[in-house]
Structures are given as C-alpha cells and as structure tokens.
Amino acid sequence: MLAGLLKSDEQADAEAEGDMDKADSLGVPTLSVSYKPQKISPKFEGTVRQLLHKRIRDAYVHPQFVTDVLRPLNIEDIIDNDVQNLSGGELQRVAITLCLGKPAAIYLIDEPSAYLDSEQRIACSKLIKRFIMHAKKTAFIVEHDFIMATYLADRVVVYDGQPGIETTAHAPQSLLTGMNTFLEQLRITFRRDPTNFRPRINKPDSIKDREQKLSGNYFFMDASDD
Known part of the structure; x- marks a missing residue:
C-alpha cells in the first residue's frame, strides 16, 4: 500500500460502489517511495553500467554513494556485465543499489537476503542500515533471514501467544x-x-x-x- 501497488479493502469497496470521493479520502497519502520487490525480473537490455547511469545517474557518480553502497556490494565486479545474464545474487545486489540510489522519503525493501551468500548478507545488512541512518530516512525491510535481521535491527518487538488466535506484542x-x-x-x-x-x-x-x-x-x- 505504501508503494501504491495495493489498495485497502475499504478503498476498493468505495471504488466498486462508484464513490470516488470516499475512495480518494481512504487512500494512502502520496509519498516519495523507493521500492525493491521480492521477485526481480530484469527487463533492461544493456550492461549494469548503462542501467545505473540511466536510472540513478546522480547517485551512481556521487563519491559517498560509491563508498557506502557500490563498493560494499562489489558492483564494480559486474559493472560491464549484461543485465540479462546476471545471476540471482548479482541481480539482487543491483536491485538494492537501484533502490538506495533513488531519492525517497521511504525505502521499501523486500527480502534483500535472497540469493546472497552469508557474507554478502551481513555486508548488505550493514550497508542498508548505515545508509538509512546517515541519510536520516525511513525504511521498511521485510526479512526472514534471522542473522541478517539481527544486523539490521536496534530494537526488537517480541510476540507471544497462539498464532492466529491470541497474541501479545511486548514493548520494544x-x-x-x-x-x-x-x-x-x-x-x-x-x-x-x-x-x-x-x-x-x-x-x-x-x-x-x-x-x-x-x-x-x-x-x-x-x-x-x-
């Protein structure tokens, strides 16, 4: 919903009833969002260098972005590779780069650990956390890898109870x-x-x-x- 890809049930119902004023009032406020989806399907024809130059040119040439993002993700190693021929892990690293390279108020990152090896996951989690904190932005990160989640988090909310029946959320x-x-x-x-x-x-x-x-x-x- 934050990325603008889904609508709330109430908003969808209002649209179905033809009440567009109500539907608009129920919509999520328009936000500047950068979104990395869980599934990555490359459509770009060209090299990684050409893709970064086209999509995030300003960030791509900025020394701080090179230091904070490009180098830790080892993008230089695949910079002249064809996007269509990248492996799953290489695509993931490029997708994270594109997401962080887009100026936004909120960064939505879904499963950044997919296809990365253990060392890459730790490096990735550190650079995401460092980037968000330095840029003073907000990020929502969906991650099921336990170790990567621990490197991303500062605080933890623990739930207990019976899933789907009764659950208690404790203080952070x-x-x-x-x-x-x-x-x-x-x-x-x-x-x-x-x-x-x-x-x-x-x-x-x-x-x-x-x-x-x-x-x-x-x-x-x-x-x-x-």
Whole structure:
C-alpha cells in the first residue's frame, strides 16, 4: 500500500460502489517511495553500467554513494556485465543499489537476503542500515533471514501467544534482550563461531546448548559488528 501497488479493502469497496470521493479520502497519502520487490525480473537490455547511469545517474557518480553502497556490494565486479545474464545474487545486489540510489522519503525493501551468500548478507545488512541512518530516512525491510535481521535491527518487538488466535506484542526491547526472549520461546541457542565469529545455532541438547540454557543465555551478539 505504501508503494501504491495495493489498495485497502475499504478503498476498493468505495471504488466498486462508484464513490470516488470516499475512495480518494481512504487512500494512502502520496509519498516519495523507493521500492525493491521480492521477485526481480530484469527487463533492461544493456550492461549494469548503462542501467545505473540511466536510472540513478546522480547517485551512481556521487563519491559517498560509491563508498557506502557500490563498493560494499562489489558492483564494480559486474559493472560491464549484461543485465540479462546476471545471476540471482548479482541481480539482487543491483536491485538494492537501484533502490538506495533513488531519492525517497521511504525505502521499501523486500527480502534483500535472497540469493546472497552469508557474507554478502551481513555486508548488505550493514550497508542498508548505515545508509538509512546517515541519510536520516525511513525504511521498511521485510526479512526472514534471522542473522541478517539481527544486523539490521536496534530494537526488537517480541510476540507471544497462539498464532492466529491470541497474541501479545511486548514493548520494544534491546536487540540482545529481545532476541534472547524470542529464542528462549523457541528453545534454540546461538554460539559464537570460532572461525568467523558469526552467530551459529547450537545442536539441540549439545553440551553448549545445555550450558547456555541453564545460564539463560540464548543469543550471542558481537559488539564489534555495530
């Protein structure tokens, strides 16, 4: 609805009844929005360089955008590749670049982790968060990858209850406290990987899993990744 792709039920009903004044009053206010959809279907005929030059020319040549977005996404590695021949992960990186390169009040980003490997997901989440904070904009990000979500979030709202029947939304908590509460509900613990220092799920009923459950420490967060 924020992207202007869907209408509310009330607005659709008013239009069906022919009451356009009511329909207009029920519509979402027109906002400056940049939207990256979940499914990416490339239609552009040409290279990545040509696409960026056409769609986000000002951002594409701006030194700050190059530093904050293009370099972390390694766009230079695929800059002269044909858009139609890009892999899923390469398309995702280009789509994120296009989304962030468009001037907007609100950024709507759906599943930015799709087709990215684990390291790319972490780099992507960091650059999105840094870009939004520095630009002082608002972003709505739909993400089901747990680790990427933890790198994007500062605060967590935990829900409990019975899905579809009765649910309680608790007050926003810190990332560490909120994720700890959420994982406790799932009876899942995370440890710090000794190789890359990223959070990893413990094997159920392993020594580490039992130790952390006894101590109430379900979630690990590396402060160096802030």
